[in-house]
Every structure is written in structure tokens, then in C-alpha cells.
Amino acid sequence: DVKVTQSSRYLVKRTGEKVFLECVQDMDxxxxxxxxxxxxxxxxxxxxxxxxxxxxxGDIPEGYSVSREKKERFSLILESxxxxxxxxxxxxxxxxxxFGPQHFGDGTRLSIx
Amino acid sequence: AQSVTQPDIHITVSEGASLELRCNYSYGATPYLFWxxxxxxxxxxxxLKYFSGDTLVQxxxxxxxxxxxxxxxxxxxxxxxxxxxxxxxxxxxxxNQAGTALxxxxxxxxxxxx
Numbered sequence: 001d002v003k004v005t006q007s008s009r010y011l012v013k014r015t016g017e018k019v020f021l022e023c024v025q026d027m028d029x030x031x032x033x034x035x036x037x038x039x040x041x042x043x044x045x046x047x048x049x050x051x052x053x054x055x056x057x058g059d060i061p062e063g064y065s066v067s068r069e070k071k072e073r074f075s076l077i078l079e080s081x082x083x084x085x086x087x088x089x090x091x092x093x094x095x096x097x098x099f100g101p102q103h104f105g106d107g108t109r110l111s112i113x
Numbered sequence: 114a115q116s117v118t119q120p121d122i123h124i125t126v127s128e129g130a131s132l133e134l135r136c137n138y139s140y141g142a143t144p145y146l147f148w149x150x151x152x153x154x155x156x157x158x159x160x161l162k163y164f165s166g167d168t169l170v171q172x173x174x175x176x177x178x179x180x181x182x183x184x185x186x187x188x189x190x191x192x193x194x195x196x197x198x199x200x201x202x203x204x205x206x207x208x209n210q211a212g213t214a215l216x217x218x219x220x221x222x223x224x225x226x227x
Contacts, residue, residue: 033214042219090156101147102215104156
């Protein structure tokens with residue numbers, strides 16, 4: 001069974017802090033994704049990566065960066081956290097085959113105070 | 114531009130009654146369509162997917178969905194709802210291209226009354 005693990009379920013940080021959200025998958029998937037989920041807005045793609053050291057901007061990349069140094073790990077970085085980045089963050093992974101579904105982690109609920 | 118619309122924000126269904134959740138998409142080519150479910154405090158779980166072939170697809174937990182190209186729809190159905198089906202449901206469309214991301218609808222919250 002595919003397992004996507006997000007390092008924290010709940011996280012509280014202060015404005016201006018640099019925040020790291022970590023995601024690890026154990027199925028050797030090439031593709032990895034970071035989404036943000038807000039009530040009434042659904043899931044919005046922040047960044048995705050289709051290979052090690054490769055990244056593509058999604059719909060809302062502003063204020064975020066990512067790192068993929070190893071295939072199994074995809075990190076989301078909030079360079080200088082702001083209160084409007086308080087949200088649920090979901091990581092997903094998939095095979096490069098377009099038929100492959102995305103497998104999701106349980107999410108990190110991030111609060112910026 | 115690609116988009117997915119789920120017209121119903123919130124639906125309440127009695128336990129044992131049938132369910133239909135609506136999904137409309139806008140996509141220039143043959144879409145790849147998915148339904149996901151999210152229980153409270155959890156990530157998203159894939160219910161079913163459509164790529165080609167039979168337009169009625171079966172999924173897990175007794176769900177099915179029908180692809181109707183003429184209506185640009187991919188509605189999710191279940192003949193008899195159980196209380197454990199209460200969750201948020203997301204429809205998503207994918208591009209016919211490897212290495213691209215899905216586009217999700219805004220979700221429909223399902224409540225089940227006894």
C-alpha cells in the first residue's frame with residue numbers, strides 16, 4: 001500500500017518565521033505535489049515536482065518554495081510565514097503514467113500567529 | 114482553461130437513500146476524471162477513475178460514476194447511503210499528459226441524517 005507521510009499533523013508558527021513542511025512517500029513515485037486546502041476553495045496546487053531537483057509552479061506559488069533533493073522527499077518552504085498562509089496543506093505523490101492516481105498524506109494543519 | 118465545477122456545496126441525504134453528486138468539467142481534449150473522498154481530519158482517498166471505455170465506472174465503497182461527454186459531466190452515485198459516507202467529496206480532472214497535476218473542484222460536503 002502506498003504511504004505518503006507528512007511530518008506534522010498540526011503546526012503553530014509565528015509570522016516572519018521560515019517554515020518547513022516535509023513529505024515522504026515510500027512507493028518510488030516520480031511525481032510529488034503540494035496543495036493548499038481552504039474551506040470553499042477546494043484544493044489549490046502550490047508546486048509539483050516530476051523528478052528529483054525538478055519543480056513546476058502551480059496556481060498559487062507566491063510566498064512558497066520547494067525542495068526535492070531525494071526522490072522520496074518533497075519539502076514545502078514558507079520563506080517568511082504570514083497569517084494568510086494559515087491553512088491545511090496536503091502532499092500527494094503519483095507515478096509518471098498519466099493513468100496513475102495521486103496518493104495523499106493526511107495533511108498538516110498549519111496556524112500562523 | 115481547464116476547470117471543474119461541483120454545483121452543490123452541501124447535500125444532506127437520509128441513511129439508506131440514494132445519492133448523486135454532480136460534477137461538470139471544462140476540458141479541451143479527452144479528460145481523465147477522478148472522484149476522491151476526504152473524511153474529517155484525513156487526506157484524500159481515491160474512489161474511482163475514468164480514462165476510456167465503458168462510461169459507467171465502479172469504485173470502492175459501493176460508489177459508481179457515469180461519464181457523459183455530451184453533458185461534460187461525471188456524476189457520482191450510490192444506491193444506498195450509509196452514515197459512514199458522511200465526508201467531503203472532490204471531483205478532479207487530469208490532463209492527457211504524464212507529469213501534470215490534477216485540477217480539483219471545490220468539493221461537496223455530504224451529511225447523512227438518520
